[in-house]
Amino acid sequence: MLIITKINKFILDILFPIKCISCGKENEWLCESCQARIKIRDEHVCGICERVITPDGRTCLACKKIANKKSQGGAIDGFIVASSYLQFPIASAVHLFKYRFIRDLHIPLGNLLVRVLQKTEIPLPDIIVSVPLHHRRLRWRGFNQASLLAKHLAMNLLTHNIIPFDEDLLIRNRHTSPQMRISDYKFRKLNIADAFSILPNSDIKNKTILLVDDIATTGSTIFECAKVLKAAGAKEVFAIVVARQETGA
Ligand SMILES: [Zn+2]
Numbered sequence: 001m002l003i004i005t006k007i008n009k010f011i012l013d014i015l016f017p018i019k020c021i022s023c024g025k026e027n028e029w030l031c032e033s034c035q036a037r038i039k040i041r042d043e044h045v046c047g048i049c050e051r052v053i054t055p056d057g058r059t060c061l062a063c064k065k066i067a068n069k070k071s072q073g074g075a076i077d078g079f080i081v082a083s084s085y086l087q088f089p090i091a092s093a094v095h096l097f098k099y100r101f102i103r104d105l106h107i108p109l110g111n112l113l114v115r116v117l118q119k120t121e122i123p124l125p126d127i128i129v130s131v132p133l134h135h136r137r138l139r140w141r142g143f144n145q146a147s148l149l150a151k152h153l154a155m156n157l158l159t160h161n162i163i164p165f166d167e168d169l170l171i172r173n174r175h176t177s178p179q180m181r182i183s184d185y186k187f188r189k190l191n192i193a194d195a196f197s198i199l200p201n202s203d204i205k206n207k208t209i210l211l212v213d214d215i216a217t218t219g220s221t222i223f224e225c226a227k228v229l230k231a232a233g234a235k236e237v238f239a240i241v242v243a244r245q246e247t248g249a
């Protein structure tokens with residue numbers, strides 16, 4: 001490490017000491033024993049209606065039918081929510097990760113995704129893809145939180161192999177207002193419609209894709225991405241998020 005980097009790190013460590021947000025143990029944002037105590041979901045529901053319990057959060061038959069009718073190509077095949085916003089310290093970890101720019105938190109949160117996925121029976125993805133950020137937001141945050149999580153998954157889901165990971169496959173065409181700020185469900189859907197496309201000349205025909213995001217609210221971002229992936233020929237699209245935020249809608 002360069003001496004200047006070392007000094008910078010030293011000063012930062014004094015100003016903002018790294019402590020486990022759960023137990024206060026030094027030098028880690030979320031220590032291993034606190035990570036192990038986070039309860040993961042062992043029962044999943046259909047990601048669209050959120051009412052029917054299905055294996056690995058697969059889309060229930062009724063929702064599939066409606067999606068097909070709307071010619072959304074059956075859109076999402078399964079939606080896995082790793083934990084709950086109410087499960088301490090998920091909400092604080094996500095908040096620090098996204099809004100306090102603590103990028104190292106992608107490791108414990110990514111580990112959580114690995115833990116959940118290893119318990120499911122969804123097919124091994126051919127590609128892991130992250131929900132993209134608009135470049136304005138990317139510049140503001142300095143990193144795409146979904147992309148860090150997706151990469152961690154790609155590197156750690158299998159013990160001896162790496163799963164191909166593509167953070168550029170999906171493109172966000174325009175800046176959309178952050179979903180959290182829009183309380184009306186209808187407007188959330190309008191806000192996100194046609195916001196994504198696929199990188200030209202990408203071949204995803206017959207591929208099984210795992211889509212990664214940090215948090216979902218109504219799920220419209222995930223559904224919209226799945227729709228675009230399916231339209232480009234993907235065989236199956238599954239999604240995983242750390243938690244789903246209650247909308248109260
Ligand atoms: Zn701890």
Ligand SMILES: [Zn+2]
Nearest residue numbers: 046049060063
């Ligand atoms: Zn359903």
